[in-house]
Amino acid sequence: MADKQISLPAKLINGGVAGLIGVTCVFPIDLAKTRLQNQQNGSRLYTSMSDCLIKTIRSEGYFGMYRGRFSARGSTTPGQRKPPALNHSSFPFLFRKLTLVKEMLAGCGAGTCQVIVTTPMEMLKIQLQDAGRIAAQRKLMPQTVAPGTVEPKSPTAMQISRELFREKGIAGLYKGLGATLLRDVPFSIIYFPLFANLNNLGKRGAEGPAPFYVSFLSGCAAGSTAAVAVNPVDVIKTRLQSLNRGSTEDTYSGVTDCIRKILRNEGPAAFLKGAYCRALVIAPLFGIAQVVYFLGVGEYILSFLPKKDN
Numbered sequence: 001m002a003d004k005q006i007s008l009p010a011k012l013i014n015g016g017v018a019g020l021i022g023v024t025c026v027f028p029i030d031l032a033k034t035r036l037q038n039q040q041n042g043s044r045l046y047t048s049m050s051d052c053l054i055k056t057i058r059s060e061g062y063f064g065m066y067r068g069r070f071s072a073r074g075s076t077t078p079g080q081r082k083p084p085a086l087n088h089s090s091f092p093f094l095f096r097k098l099t100l101v102k103e104m105l106a107g108c109g110a111g112t113c114q115v116i117v118t119t120p121m122e123m124l125k126i127q128l129q130d131a132g133r134i135a136a137q138r139k140l141m142p143q144t145v146a147p148g149t150v151e152p153k154s155p156t157a158m159q160i161s162r163e164l165f166r167e168k169g170i171a172g173l174y175k176g177l178g179a180t181l182l183r184d185v186p187f188s189i190i191y192f193p194l195f196a197n198l199n200n201l202g203k204r205g206a207e208g209p210a211p212f213y214v215s216f217l218s219g220c221a222a223g224s225t226a227a228v229a230v231n232p233v234d235v236i237k238t239r240l241q242s243l244n245r246g247s248t249e250d251t252y253s254g255v256t257d258c259i260r261k262i263l264r265n266e267g268p269a270a271f272l273k274g275a276y277c278r279a280l281v282i283a284p285l286f287g288i289a290q291v292v293y294f295l296g297v298g299e300y301i302l303s304f305l306p307k308k309d310n
Helices: 008-038 049-060 062-066 069-079 085-094 100-140 157-168 177-201 212-229 231-241 255-265 268-272 275-295 297-302
Strands: none
Touching: 008 049, 008 062, 008 069, 008 100, 008 231, 008 275, 008 297, 049 062, 049 100, 049 275, 100 157, 100 177, 100 231, 177 212, 177 231, 177 255, 212 231, 212 275, 231 255, 231 268, 231 275, 255 268, 275 297
């Protein structure tokens, strides 16, 4: 697609559509990532991504793989670390043939902006995704539950939001904000310059646009690289944002406490939990974003709106 100025509304629509399509396609993998990252030594239920998905379908049905999907759609549409409307629409305004350092600073700005919007929704997504794992663990260890106790139903995102807001105010919805910044800002610093430079390698001539397949592959490569690079922080963020724990699992008071306990009880390898799941999630999401932008979905939708006469 030729380089041309695209309006901000079209960019926002493209980012939103890409997020909705993408999260629907890869959400089961994201659910497996959350559950693999949250399980600790002594309470392992899943041995791999495929084992997690198979057990989830058996115990919770097909739609059990989509727990928390509405929270995820909300967080992906406005500007998650996945193909975000804020990232893909704001970064081109920040990025204008910059040096590598300035590209990284622009990515830092985009990552910081998105965290403010997405932290509450992503935290709710994690609670809903991990609820099935906690319930399965309790069934395997009935001695930890008092006789006659009725297993509570999994709460909805609205119930979790109301409870957090009532008990802790708006700060309750931003639990894990620091860890989210530590993950998403470096992700954007890595992704945007890497994508721009990989994409530039495939341009036709000095000023010509890169072919679609080059942009597609550049987005996949840059996205998966950045995702794996920040996976250790994603493990920390996921655990800090999980409100419910198994009876034998550690709880954490902050980022430093979480790092110390993971290293002591599980070893350095624990920080790589779910890394391949994240790569499998992020790469197609950015690929889908490139498809949506290439097809010009936002521009097509806006073409049906009445134009104001000058």
